[in-house]
Amino acid sequence: MLSPSERKKINFAKSLKPSFGAEMKKYEEIYRIFAEEGYTKNLCEEYADFFVDNAKKPASEDIIQLADLYDKIHDNKSASFYLDMLAEKKLGGDEKFYYCIEMLKTESKLGHWRDAEDFRTENINFMQNYSQKRPLQQQADMFIALALTDCAAKHYNQAFKLMKFGYRPQGKNDTKLLEIMITGVYLLACSGDEEGLEAAVESTSACLRLFSEFEFSWSRDYYEKCIQEAAQGII
Numbered sequence: 001m002l003s004p005s006e007r008k009k010i011n012f013a014k015s016l017k018p019s020f021g022a023e024m025k026k027y028e029e030i031y032r033i034f035a036e037e038g039y040t041k042n043l044c045e046e047y048a049d050f051f052v053d054n055a056k057k058p059a060s061e062d063i064i065q066l067a068d069l070y071d072k073i074h075d076n077k078s079a080s081f082y083l084d085m086l087a088e089k090k091l092g093g094d095e096k097f098y099y100c101i102e103m104l105k106t107e108s109k110l111g112h113w114r115d116a117e118d119f120r121t122e123n124i125n126f127m128q129n130y131s132q133k134r135p136l137q138q139q140a141d142m143f144i145a146l147a148l149t150d151c152a153a154k155h156y157n158q159a160f161k162l163m164k165f166g167y168r169p170q171g172k173n174d175t176k177l178l179e180i181m182i183t184g185v186y187l188l189a190c191s192g193d194e195e196g197l198e199a200a201v202e203s204t205s206a207c208l209r210l211f212s213e214f215e216f217s218w219s220r221d222y223y224e225k226c227i228q229e230a231a232q233g234i235i
Helices: 004-010 020-037 041-053 060-072 076-086 093-109 113-131 136-152 156-162 175-191 194-209 219-231
Strands: none
Touching: 004 020, 020 041, 041 060, 041 076, 060 076, 060 093, 076 093, 093 113, 093 136, 113 136, 136 156, 136 175, 156 175, 175 194, 175 219, 194 219
């Protein structure tokens, strides 16, 4: 979830409006829920209630972030419901890039592999070209989404190839590296490679044990749970 300072940075023009102060105050309240509890149904519902469901004109970035929050608690149907709001809306830049990522993840996890593949075909040129301008972590998000699409279609070899895109750890406490490794665990679980799965779980758990600090008190338990769930074919 974007921090309040990150949200202000990407909404500079919007910050000049009189209503922005009240909006940011509410965002900070919801962010405190996230900082204390992590990814929860309560967080999703609070965010949806103020920024999407009861907003006159919900911002595209809020709909996309809400879909991502629902994705984190494995509520793919709710994520799909909100992403549908943007189906006919013209998006550009980061909004379109992350809309594409959320669509690929959601369709894949719902088992709609053909829809996911069609969506990828339609948007892959934009995603690949745009990702070249983005930080390595955002490129990683794209490759994870593409790998999940291939996994849903049972193209496991292609999914594994996508995950070997050359990510380099960004410091010793790199949670994006953990997400990549957890995705690898999930792919192995789905492919039925029990020997590879056992080794991947151990290496990912070992990586987690090397972390000396996390941003939130709940983070270590959260990632431990993610590893366990991925090993069961849940992500």
